[in-house]
Amino acid sequence: MPGLLSIPSKKGEVSEEEWQLRVDLAAAYRLVALYGWDDLVFTHISARIPGDEHHFLINPYGMMFEEITASSLVRIDQEGNKLNPDDFDVNPAGFTIHSAIHAVRDDAACVMHLHTTDGIAVSAQQEGLLPLSQQSLFALSSMSYHDYEGVALREDEKARLQKDLGDANFMILRNHGLLTTGASIADAFLSMFILQRSCEIQVRALAGNQPLTPVPAGIVETMQQQAAQVTKGLGGHLAWPGLLRKLDRIDNSFRD
Numbered sequence: 247m248p249g250l251l252s253i254p255s256k257k258g259e260v261s262e263e264e265w266q267l268r269v270d271l272a273a274a275y276r277l278v279a280l281y282g283w284d285d286l287v288f289t290h291i292s293a294r295i296p297g298d299e300h301h302f303l304i305n306p307y308g309m310m311f312e313e314i315t316a317s318s319l320v321r322i323d324q325e326g327n328k329l330n331p332d333d334f335d336v337n338p339a340g341f342t343i344h345s346a347i348h349a350v351r352d353d354a355a356c357v358m359h360l361h362t363t364d365g366i367a368v369s370a371q372q373e374g375l376l377p378l379s380q381q382s383l384f385a386l387s388s389m390s391y392h393d394y395e396g397v398a399l400r401e402d403e404k405a406r407l408q409k410d411l412g413d414a415n416f417m418i419l420r421n422h423g424l425l426t427t428g429a430s431i432a433d434a435f436l437s438m439f440i441l442q443r444s445c446e447i448q449v450r451a452l453a454g455n456q457p458l459t460p461v462p463a464g465i466v467e468t469m470q471q472q473a474a475q476v477t478k479g480l481g482g483h484l485a486w487p488g489l490l491r492k493l494d495r496i497d498n499s500f501r502d
Contacts, residue, residue, distance in 0.1 A: 357425065431482075
């Protein structure tokens with residue numbers, strides 16, 4: 247892509263496993279930009295690097311999501327220290343949110359946090375996400391909420407964020423945005439796609455100023471089992487290869 251920052255390749259400096267994580271995470275950033283979900287440079291997607299150190303990869307603060315490459319991602323520890331001093335700095339608020347979740351959720355290999363317009367709109371609505379669409383039922387089957395406490399910079403907010411998330415994979419941060427977790431980058435992205443689409447549908451439905459028909463009570467409780475039947479438990483992995491092909495057709499520099 248013309249105008250990309252010149253970032254030295256890290257492909258020969260990291261393990262094959264970490265390099266694949268970098269490529270997938272860079273792809274997730276590019277897809278967020280492609281779908282118009284980015285907020286300039288102010289949101290974050292992280293991926294935990296396997297190992298006892300609990301290190302994770304996150305975006306360099308100041309790079310647009312459409313600029314992110316595998317080599318530009320920053321590896322940090324649980325204290326927010328860069329492992330490579332030559333890397334860009336990271337967003338302190340991003341570190342607070344993502345380190346809190348990675349510290350207690352070993353199943354959350356990826357954490358995605360966005361500030362989309364429709365996501366924030368639903369986060370400001372008193373009843374939160376409503377069961378108005380099939381998409382919303384997937385999210386509601388594993389939904390949590392976290393009240394707004396200001397910009398996420400305080401260490402003491404971590405414990406409340408961890409408690410509110412619990413073992414859920416979808417979270418609405420009140421007056422703030424959306425968050426999803428997944429056992430892989432693919433799963434976290436698919437969950438965000440579903441949650442974001444649910445919010446878009448809700449905002450449009452409410453804007454229609456017509457009586458609404460919610461999904462009958464009780465169906466939400468069955469959605470987890472139904473979701474597994476529809477996707478064979480591999481929803482993210484089913485969608486991810488096609489998304490990578492889409493990016494490769496547009497611009498494959500995320501792989502650098």
